[in-house]
Amino acid sequence: MWSWVAHRVSGVLIFFFLFAHVLDTALVRVSPEAYNDIMATYKNPVVGLLEAGLVAGVLFHAFNGLRVVLIDFWSQGPRYQRQLSYGVIVVCVVLFVPFAIRHLSLVFGH
């Protein structure tokens, strides 16, 4: 139930980020300065923290999505759905912690 809610919430957040991200990337067709200016905002510490939140949302949505695929297509999936939920949390933490250490030290270290 809660993973279902979190999947929807993270999906909607990623959708709105994707919209903004395609628009900001489109500035490469305007001028190098316009694109570099918008990329400078991505490098500021506050936005850097938001990026870490975005990556946490992407990781959850990715691995919970794989869990949904396993429940739907793997014959043993429904039986192990609870263990798969714990697996999603473990994989997300294992990937997110090194990411956050590296990304935040880059964001705050410059």
Next chain:
Amino acid sequence: MTTSTPVIQAPRNRASKSNFELYSWIFMRLSGVLLVVLVLGHLFVNLMLGNGIHDVDFAFVAGKWSSPFWQTWDLIMLWLAQLHGTNGLRTIINDYAQRNGTRFWLKSLLYLASIIVIVLGTLVIFTFDPCIDPDFTLSVCQ
């Protein structure tokens, strides 16, 4: 007789023999699996390698899109992500917007936004010109 049982209307598209919902269900799973690889690869290359986000600027994009590999990667990722997200939001609108008019307008706005993102993003990938930067002295810009 007093009852609080909600009245459930008959399915809206009963006459329809379309398998659209089945295909969109399958598409969500296929595109989702591909997007795990495409998006996590994109995040790793752009945020973890080199100096991470500090490397991302016009020259970084020019370097990546000089390669058909990254052009293709980004194009497939753009289309799959936007279609996957559009279908996800379509499902959410159908679930929570109760009035016919509200559903219609929210989905119209959703489809308009999706068309803009897919068309704009595709044009940007195919028409990108590194030579609009006067600092570039690449041989292709001579």
